[in-house]
Amino acid sequence: MDTATRPPADPRDAQPTGFVAKLLADRHSVPFSVALHLVPGALIVAVYAFVAAPLVRAMDFPIFMAWAVALAVVLFPLQLFLLWLGRKQTGRFTMKGVVRYRDRPLSRGKVFWLGAACLVWMTAVSLALTPLDAVVYDWLFTWVDYQGAGPEGTAYLQGYSQERVLTTLLICAPFTGFALPLLEEYYFRGFLLPRLPQLGRWAPFFNTFLFSVYHFWAPWTVLSKLVFLYPGVWLAWRKQDIRISIIMHPGSALLMTVTGVIALASGAYSM
Numbered sequence: 001m002d003t004a005t006r007p008p009a010d011p012r013d014a015q016p017t018g019f020v021a022k023l024l025a026d027r028h029s030v031p032f033s034v035a036l037h038l039v040p041g042a043l044i045v046a047v048y049a050f051v052a053a054p055l056v057r058a059m060d061f062p063i064f065m066a067w068a069v070a071l072a073v074v075l076f077p078l079q080l081f082l083l084w085l086g087r088k089q090t091g092r093f094t095m096k097g098v099v100r101y102r103d104r105p106l107s108r109g110k111v112f113w114l115g116a117a118c119l120v121w122m123t124a125v126s127l128a129l130t131p132l133d134a135v136v137y138d139w140l141f142t143w144v145d146y147q148g149a150g151p152e153g154t155a156y157l158q159g160y161s162q163e164r165v166l167t168t169l170l171i172c173a174p175f176t177g178f179a180l181p182l183l184e185e186y187y188f189r190g191f192l193l194p195r196l197p198q199l200g201r202w203a204p205f206f207n208t209f210l211f212s213v214y215h216f217w218a219p220w221t222v223l224s225k226l227v228f229l230y231p232g233v234w235l236a237w238r239k240q241d242i243r244i245s246i247i248m249h250p251g252s253a254l255l256m257t258v259t260g261v262i263a264l265a266s267g268a269y270s271m
Helices: 018-022 029-058 064-090 108-128 130-140 163-194 199-213 219-239 242-264
Strands: none
Touching: 018 064, 029 064, 029 163, 029 199, 029 219, 064 163, 108 130, 108 219, 108 242, 130 219, 163 199, 163 219, 199 219, 219 242
């Protein structure tokens, strides 16, 4: 066939090479995986410090909004990056083959009950371990003095009127209450966790630990996060079904957010 009339190559015929191929490989080396787990957290802190916090302070809103902005600025492009990796692999924007554990091997009923059990565990245990967070903070992290630092869950919201806090929560709720935790699950559980087969049964612990450390803005919560996140991460890995950890993590965030908004709006809780 003459080259002038040869049809254009199908982008799906080109295999990813270089850094893209390394990202899409079935196995990430441990050092590479550590970097992929922690770099997004470092970027979130940088966006908070240099962009989001000055902006939110100028607007006179609780600093909680600055963390929501920083998370969104990093995690939404990260999701687009996963879709771009799918395009490099298949020729179209997709998470298929990039984000794994999405083939739905379990029935809806099993997913619902396993996910619900993990949601209850995460919500109850995270609240029960608040004293542990306080002890770790008092022992090791009192030097962390940015606005809102501390083991109290409402520290990021204190110092403002009830109306301003409620407005902040309503603005941030669709993001911090569901969308951002969902993006974290796609990246940490769907993209990173399945690419650690060399760690065997230690893979979910490794993933949970580094996900806990990724929250650089709250290092005193690493131990408690290990306890309340691990069962859902382990089950998602063991059953190869990300829906379990999605029900647990974004589900718990949504439950806590809705409960907090209702309590503030009804006057049952005051800042």
